[in-house]
Ligand code: GUN
C-alpha cells in the first residue's frame with residue numbers, strides 16, 4: 001500500500017455541497033482516502049501551504065496530434081485553416097512526429113494542471129498516440145479521426161467506412177483499459193463536413209452496440225453549417241440527430257451557432273457540449289451561448305482544442321476566457337467563477353462518463369489532483385479561491401499535479417520529462433514534418 005498526505009492547503013472539494021475546507025488530503029493506492037480531519041501518523045507528506053488543492057482539470061476537447069502545429073496555422077478561418085494547413089500537416093505525420101507531439105502536449109497539460117482529456121487524433125497512427133499516453137500518467141479518452149469526404153481533404157485522410165470503423169474497433173480492442181485503466185477509446189467522426197451520412201450512421205450504430213463515446217465538432221462556424229446544409233438539406237444538429245448520433249454519449253465540441261430549437265434538442269438528448277473559448281476567439285468562430293445552454297441543463301465542459309488554433313493547452317486560459325466572454329455577451333456575472341471551476345472539473349467528468357470516479361476531492365474518488373500556488377504577489381490578496389483560480393492564477397502557478405495518486409508535477413516541474421530536451425526534439429520534428437507536408 002502506498003500512502004501520501006498533502007498538508008497545509010485550502011481544498012476546493014467540488015463535491016455536491018461545494019465544501020471548501022482547510023485540512024489534509026490523504027491518498028492511498030491511487031484513491032482519495034480522507035479529506036480534512038487529522039492527518040494519520042507515520043505517512044509521508046508533502047507540504048502545500050499557500051496552495052489551493054482542487055480536482056485535476058478535465059479538458060474535453062483537444063487534439064494531441066496538433067501540438068506540433070503550434071504557430072503553423074495562424075490567422076485563418078476554420079475551413080481554410082483545415083484545408084490549407086491542418087489537414088496537410090496531419091497527413092504528413094509519421095510515428096516520430098506523432099510521438100513527440102503527444103509528449104509535448106502531455107507535458108504542457110500536466111504542467112498546467114490538466115489530469116484528464118478527451119482527445120481527437122488524426123486518421124492514422126493513433127496506436128502511437130495511445131502507446132505514448134499509456135506510459136505518460138495522463139488520463140485520456142482517445143479517438144482516431146474518422147473521415148471519408150471533402151474534396152479538399154488529402155486522399156490519405158479519407159478512408160472507406162468499413163476501414164475507418166474496423167480500425168477504431170481494433171484500437172478499442174487493443175487499448176481500452178490500458179495504462180491501468182486510465183486509457184479509454186472513443187469514436188471520433190471529425191465533423192459532418194468531412195463524413196458521409198453512411199459513416200455517421202455506422203458510427204452511431206457502433207456507439208450503441210459498444211457504449212462508446214462519440215467525439216465530434218459541431219456548429220463551430222457559419223460556413224461549416226452552410227456546407228452541411230448543402231450536403232444534408234437540414235441544420236447541422238438536426239442532421240446529427242437524423243443519423244442516430246444525438247445520444248447522451250455524443251460529445252459535441254463548440255456549438256457556437258446553435259439556435260433555441262437546437263439548444264432544446266441538445267438538452268432533450270443530453271448531448272454533451274465542449275466549450276473552447278480560446279479556439280473560438282482565435283479562429284474567429286464566435287461567442288457560444290454557454291450561459292443559456294447551462295440554464296437548459298446541458299452539460300458544458302471546457303477544452304483548449306489544439307495548439308494549432310489556440311495556441312496554448314492551459315486550462316487557466318480557458319477558464320478565464322469562458323467567464324469573461326459571457327460577461328461580454330450578457331453582462332458581468334453571467335458565468336460566475338465557481339460555475340467555471342465546475343465546468344473545468346465536474347462537467348468534464350460527466351462528459352467522459354466518469355462522474356463517479358473523477359472531478360471531486362472526495363474519499364473514494366481517484367486521486368487526480370492539482371495544487372495551485374496562490375501565495376505569491378501576483379495573486380495577492382486572493383480572498384475567494386474560485387475567483388483567484390479563474391481570474392488571477394495561470395498555469396505556471398501549478399505546483400503539484402497528481403493522477404491516480406502519482407505525483408507527476410512537483411514544485412512546478414514535470415518529474416519524468418526533461419522539458420528543455422523535449423522542446424528541442426519537438427522543433428526538429430516539426431521542421432521535418434513541415435518539409436514532408438510541403439509547407
Ligand atoms: N472541425 C473539424 N476539424 C476540426 C479541428 O481539427 N479543429 C477544430 N477547431 N475544428 C474542427
Ligand code: FE
Pocket residue numbers: 061062063217253305306
Ligand atoms: Fe477541435
